[in-house]
Amino acid sequence: KNEVEQSPQNLTAQEGEFITINCSYSVGISALHWLQQHPGGGIVSLFMLSSGKKKHGRLIATINIQEKHSSLHITASHPRDSAVYICAVRRGAQKLVFGQGTRLTINP
Amino acid sequence: DAGVIQSPRHEVTEMGQEVTLRCKPISGHNSLFWYRQTMMRGLELLIYFNNNVPIDDSGMPEDRFSAKMPNASFSTLKIQPSEPRDSAVYFCASSRDRDTEAFFGQGTRLTVV
Numbered sequence: 640k641n642e643v644e645q646s647p648q649n650l651t652a653q654e655g656e657f658i659t660i661n662c663s664y665s666v667g668i669s670a671l672h673w674l675q676q677h678p679g680g681g682i683v684s685l686f687m688l689s690s691g692k693k694k695h696g697r698l699i700a701t702i703n704i705q706e707k708h709s710s711l712h713i714t715a716s717h718p719r720d721s722a723v724y725i726c727a728v729r730r731g732a733q734k735l736v737f738g739q740g741t742r743l744t745i746n747p
Numbered sequence: 748d749a750g751v752i753q754s755p756r757h758e759v760t761e762m763g764q765e766v767t768l769r770c771k772p773i774s775g776h777n778s779l780f781w782y783r784q785t786m787m788r789g790l791e792l793l794i795y796f797n798n799n800v801p802i803d804d805s806g807m808p809e810d811r812f813s814a815k816m817p818n819a820s821f822s823t824l825k826i827q828p829s830e831p832r833d834s835a836v837y838f839c840a841s842s843r844d845r846d847t848e849a850f851f852g853q854g855t856r857l858t859v860v
Contacts, residue, residue, distance in 0.1 A: 672848065672849070674851075680836060680853070680854055680856075681851070681853050681854070682838060682840075682851035682854075683851070684848040684849055684850060684851065686848075687847065687848040725789075725790065727790070735780075735792050737789055737790040737791070738789075739789050740789065
């Protein structure tokens with residue numbers, strides 16, 4: 640079993656839909672990252688969180704440390720949100736462990 | 748700031764040749780990371796530096812791989828000799844310190860034929 644599991648692996652939705660991507664992990668962590676990888680390959684760090692919730696524009700990330708679970712939500716999704724979303728957890732000093740990613744496709 | 752700058756963007760080389768990938772982190776960032784991404788294994792952390800000192804190189808696949816950070820504004824990842832299974836996208840990222848977000852470069856796509 641991977642230390643970081645994301646679901647779903649693939650998600651296709653219509654423009655405007657509310658999107659939820661889940662990340663579960665099995666080890667103690669100090670922080671969790673959400674990354675976005677564009678179709679061209681570039682990676683952008685969306686959030687880093689260790690508790691509670693963070694919001695940036697239409698993106699919301701939550702984490703429940705007790706349940707070892709985090710969610711990334713996208714409100715009013717748009718085709719430009721189409722990307723691979725990657726969850727990564729930090730264990731100890733700077734050692735990131737990555738999930739396999741969720742491929743999101745938003746159709747117009 | 749221009750962000751994390753990697754060069755080259757693409758590299759095609761023959762098996763057995765030496766390959767050097769370069770990274771310029773964001774000015775003022777103390778931590779630098781080298782990652783490798785393949786279809787089979789996804790993203791993997793190879794090595795990270797803090798204040799130019801290698802802290803954890805447990806992700807470096809074997810002795811053919813080496814990384815250096817001679818100063819705060821430059822790092823290299825070298826593969827010698829290269830093999831076809833080294834073909835991947837190599838990302839460099841930097842962060843201000845251990846508890847802040849990392850910023851990624853655009854990556855170097857390496858193809859070893």
